[in-house]
Amino acid sequence: MDEHERELLPSLRMEGCGPLHSAAGSGNVAVCKYLVEQLGFDVDSDADNHGSGITPLACAAAHGQVITVRYFLDKGANPNKEKSSGRTTPLHEAAEAGHDEIARLLLSKGASVDASSSYGTPLVAAGVRGKFSVMKILLENHADPNKVSWQFGTPLTSTLYGAPERMSKSTCLKCVKLLVEAGADVNCTNPETPLAIATYKGLTRCVEYLLEVSKNANVLVNHDKSSDKHSKAQLKSQGAKAVEGKNYSSASKFYTEAIKLDPADAVLYSNRSLCRLKCGEAHDALLDANACINLRPEWHKGYYRKGAALMLLAEYKEAPDAFLAGLKQDPGNKEMQEAFWEAVEEMRKEPSEPSLHEVD
Known part of the structure; x- marks a missing residue:
């Protein structure tokens, strides 16, 4: 081919699929290397030139081509690029086809497990x-x-x-x-x-x-009322196990049931506040943090949860005060200190309110 013909190669389509996608799906690494390294093909190119999002990596993942998948990832292919139709990622393709080795490989390179x-x-x-x-x-x-x-x-x-x-x-x-x-x-x-x-x-x-x-x-x-104390311990234990497994939604439910049994336990509110923070439920997390503080004002954890909730709500002017209140209860807490200075830094980035003489 002459130079002009080579430049046209990336736009060439065979049965709706480009040369790089065909090579990826068939596992022909040598051709993939030539197209990418010699002819400059884009490793994240679309299969049909219409923005479908079907990348060579997705083709290789769907067809179980482990070596080809590894090659594209090493060349910087995006493991989270979605198809425009259905928004599926290469990890969806590997999961659907049952290619476990490829799934591990994609996850190790930053693929979103819950895409x-x-x-x-x-x-x-x-x-x-x-x-x-x-x-x-x-x-x-x-x-x-x-x-x-x-x-x-x-x-x-x-x-x-x-x-x-x-x-x-x-x-x-x-x-x-x-x-x-x-x-x-x-x-x-x-x-x-x-x-x-x-x-x-x-x-x-x-x-x-x-x-x-x-x-x-x-x-x-x-549960029976006679076994409330025992049931509360069970629920708390189940919540802790769910948190350990990063299943924060289920953990929050366990803590909610435990709170019904003992609404005066500050630890339960603190734990549920954490779960709600992890689920992005900032307002509810703040309510739990305040409940924790009201029950145990001398415990630093409630103030930490409050500060974290305020940060998630982008209430950067109030968050430092919450962390500072926590430091008064536990001055040597390094986690609280780091959170305080982070909140202060975010507060400094906030635009200041105009003074009276600046207002027309």
Whole structure:
């Protein structure tokens, strides 16, 4: 080819797909290297020149081409570039196809484990097809087992919807157990309860399992007054386990039930404030922080939670005061000191109010 013909190569389409995408999907690394390193092809180029967002990396991930995926990532390909249709990412492609090694590789390079699409997160994409090993990898990387998608609901309900058409009943049970053990809500109603879905899908063993775990979950909430103290400890422990697994939504629910049993426990409000902060519920987190301070004004943790909530609300003029109040209770707290100076720095960036003589 002459120079002009080579310049036209990136726009060439064969059956709607460019040369680099074809090479990526077939795993031809030598051709990929030539096109990228010799002819200057863009590693994040679209397949059809119409802004579809289907990158060579996504093609390689969908077809299980591990070496090609690694090559594109090493060349700086964006692991989170979305398709314009459906907004799926390369991780969605790997999860849907069950390519666990590629999923690990993408996550190690910064792929968003909870990237949303019109179909749901990568965990939903894997769950609805019973890709157990990929689901396990995603959960190990702190995927949210309760994030709702508009089409399939939660990962748990999507997994049940997938059987028996896309997976065997035994695989479905295995995936359901994995999700429940990771903190999936067995009583969710998005769009129906897992038990209802399992029943009309004829998943007998899943029905039996869900009935058992639902019964155990209800024991924590439907308690006798004589065992309130014991139940509160159970709920608090369950909340702590959920926090450890970064399942802050479920943890918040456990702490809410515990607060119903003992509304004078400042620690519960502090813990729930943390969970609400992690879920982006800044106003509710602030309310819990204030409740904690009212119950235990001498405890520094309530002031720290209040300052963090104010920072999330961009109330930079008030946040330093909250952290300073906490430092008065615990002067040597380094975390509080760092948070205070960070809040002060943000406050300094805020535009100052005009003085009276500046107003016309």
